[in-house]
Amino acid sequence: MDNKDISQAVISRLPRYHRYLGELKDNNVERISSQELSVLMKVTASQIRQDFNNFGGFGQQGYGYNVEYLYDEIGRILGMDHTHNLILIGAGNLGQALANYMNFARRGFVFKGIFDIDESVIGKNVSDMVVMPMSELEDFVRKNDIDIAVLTIPKTGAPEVAERLSRIGISGIWNFAHVDLNVPDNVQVENVHLSDSLMKLSYNINRYQEENN
Amino acid sequence: MDNKDISQAVISRLPRYHRYLGELKDNNVERISSQELSVLMKVTASQIRQDFNNFGGFGQQGYGYNVEYLYDEIGRILGMDHTHNLILIGAGNLGQALANYMNFARRGFVFKGIFDIDESVIGKNVSDMVVMPMSELEDFVRKNDIDIAVLTIPKTGAPEVAERLSRIGISGIWNFAHVDLNVPDNVQVENVHLSDSLMKLSYNINRYQEENN
DNA sequence: TAGATTGTTAATCGATTAACAATC
DNA sequence: TAGATTGTTAATCGATTAACAATC
Numbered sequence: 001m002d003n004k005d006i007s008q009a010v011i012s013r014l015p016r017y018h019r020y021l022g023e024l025k026d027n028n029v030e031r032i033s034s035q036e037l038s039v040l041m042k043v044t045a046s047q048i049r050q051d052f053n054n055f056g057g058f059g060q061q062g063y064g065y066n067v068e069y070l071y072d073e074i075g076r077i078l079g080m081d082h083t084h085n086l087i088l089i090g091a092g093n094l095g096q097a098l099a100n101y102m103n104f105a106r107r108g109f110v111f112k113g114i115f116d117i118d119e120s121v122i123g124k125n126v127s128d129m130v131v132m133p134m135s136e137l138e139d140f141v142r143k144n145d146i147d148i149a150v151l152t153i154p155k156t157g158a159p160e161v162a163e164r165l166s167r168i169g170i171s172g173i174w175n176f177a178h179v180d181l182n183v184p185d186n187v188q189v190e191n192v193h194l195s196d197s198l199m200k201l202s203y204n205i206n207r208y209q210e211e212n213n
Numbered sequence: 214m215d216n217k218d219i220s221q222a223v224i225s226r227l228p229r230y231h232r233y234l235g236e237l238k239d240n241n242v243e244r245i246s247s248q249e250l251s252v253l254m255k256v257t258a259s260q261i262r263q264d265f266n267n268f269g270g271f272g273q274q275g276y277g278y279n280v281e282y283l284y285d286e287i288g289r290i291l292g293m294d295h296t297h298n299l300i301l302i303g304a305g306n307l308g309q310a311l312a313n314y315m316n317f318a319r320r321g322f323v324f325k326g327i328f329d330i331d332e333s334v335i336g337k338n339v340s341d342m343v344v345m346p347m348s349e350l351e352d353f354v355r356k357n358d359i360d361i362a363v364l365t366i367p368k369t370g371a372p373e374v375a376e377r378l379s380r381i382g383i384s385g386i387w388n389f390a391h392v393d394l395n396v397p398d399n400v401q402v403e404n405v406h407l408s409d410s411l412m413k414l415s416y417n418i419n420r421y422q423e424e425n426n
Numbered sequence: 427t428a429g430a431t432t433g434t435t436a437a438t439c440g441a442t443t444a445a446c447a448a449t450c
Numbered sequence: 451t452a453g454a455t456t457g458t459t460a461a462t463c464g465a466t467t468a469a470c471a472a473t474c
Contacts, residue, residue: 006420007440007441009440009441009442010441011413011416011417012409012413014412014413014416015406015408015409015412015413016393016406016409018412019391019409033454033455033456034455034456035455044442044443044444045443045455046442046443046444046445047441047442047443049455049456049457049458050441050442050443050457050458052456052457053456053457053458057456057457059455059456059457060449060450060455060456061448061449061450061454061455061456061457062449062450062453062454062455062456063450063454063455063456064454064455064456065456077416077419078412078413078415078416078419079412079415079416079418079419080412080415084415084418092310092314093306093309093310093313093314094307094310094311094314094315096306096310097305097306097307097309097310098307098407100306101305101306101307102307102407102408104408104411107408107411107412109411109415147418148414148418171418171421171422172414172415172417172418174410174411174414178232180229185421186421186425188414188417188418188421190410190411190413190414190417192405192407192410193228193229194311194315194405195228195315195317195320196225196228196229196232197387197403197405198317198320198322198387198403199227199228199231199291199292199293199320200224200225200227200228200291200403201361201385201387201401201403202291202292202293202297202322202385203224203227203290203291203292204224204385204401204403205292205297205360205361205384205385205401206291206292207219208384208398208399208401209384212399220464220465222464222465222466223465246430246431246432247431247432248431257466257467257468258431258467259466259467259468259469260465260466260467262431262432262433262434263433263434263465263466263467265432265433266432266433266434270432270433272431272432272433273431273432273473273474274430274431274432274433274472274473274474275429275430275431275432275473275474276430276431276432276474277430277431277432278432
């Protein structure tokens, strides 16, 4: 409602605030000022205060911010106060690594089902789940209250799968396929384009070396 | 040299241009105007021309851009004209998925060695490579002309490993550990914080649902 | 040549930083 | 109360978009 037009730049910084505050909390730090946090996180104190005040006044003049309260509030803003039900589409190695070993469940992201098109994988056990055929997708999503689909399939299949997911009203797609998905406004897409990330690293390496030949 | 202060915003868009141009090239498209590309990519033609002109004039008035030439030039800017030698540190599931199945070699990123601290993994074969103990890290990096280290280890170990890598002058770190690394200026870091990405998706899902309650 | 489209300058928009009054 | 630090407004900076002269 009042957080209607908060820029993605701000949103992108929230998980990092959340992480630092979680660590402070674990270290039993009770309060912190924007100035102290700015030193820790290497951003300006001004930006920290501006960012937080997008969501309301979390601090207190003369005192700073209560670490635990701020941690919880940012967590709530990010939706960490409730669980999300996920399905994995694509039971390959990357998919299995995400479902099995990343422990996203700790942050409330719980894998409920796994799908694949490969006949030789369907029926097998992955992370305590039996890999299902794609024909069961729609039924499973509806019956199990699935929020988010994780796409770890090759780019060729991704657009069609995204369309099927959109049609049954999935809320979000975490897209690891190397392609841009066109979905309606009610479906949120978050892309993880690993090779783009690697190319950016490559550029920055080159640039540094050219500047310091 | 002349590309000294190009913003990271521009750099972040280059891999996406590269991908679209590669697809156009594969479809035997010879030339494209900024206007046509803007429709395809859903960005403004103005931004496209500004972005390209950071690196020099790749187009021709009245004609547009030659697809193959532009693809090659952007590839060159991104360092796709030469190979990079990588090592993987952390032979867990995510690491194995990256080294084994992602086929980054196609883009010139070649895995040369794998390291782990776990005694039960050392000596085993992963992706045609024998997993080495961390004691061999420095020697291997020097002897094999390693550019980039891929960190797929828990956050607890990451800062120390990053320091060791910095000391022997690694060029880049592709960091999947959920922690910010403090390294000198000559080491480029590209972070892939998967849980941050997932939290951002969670936020955007929440926001949409609140706005359209 | 006329038409098309770039390269580039100028205008606008948005995000970051600085400053300071409000207030705990 | 005095000191500290927020919340918030104003100033600055940077990035995006618009406009158009240059030129193929």
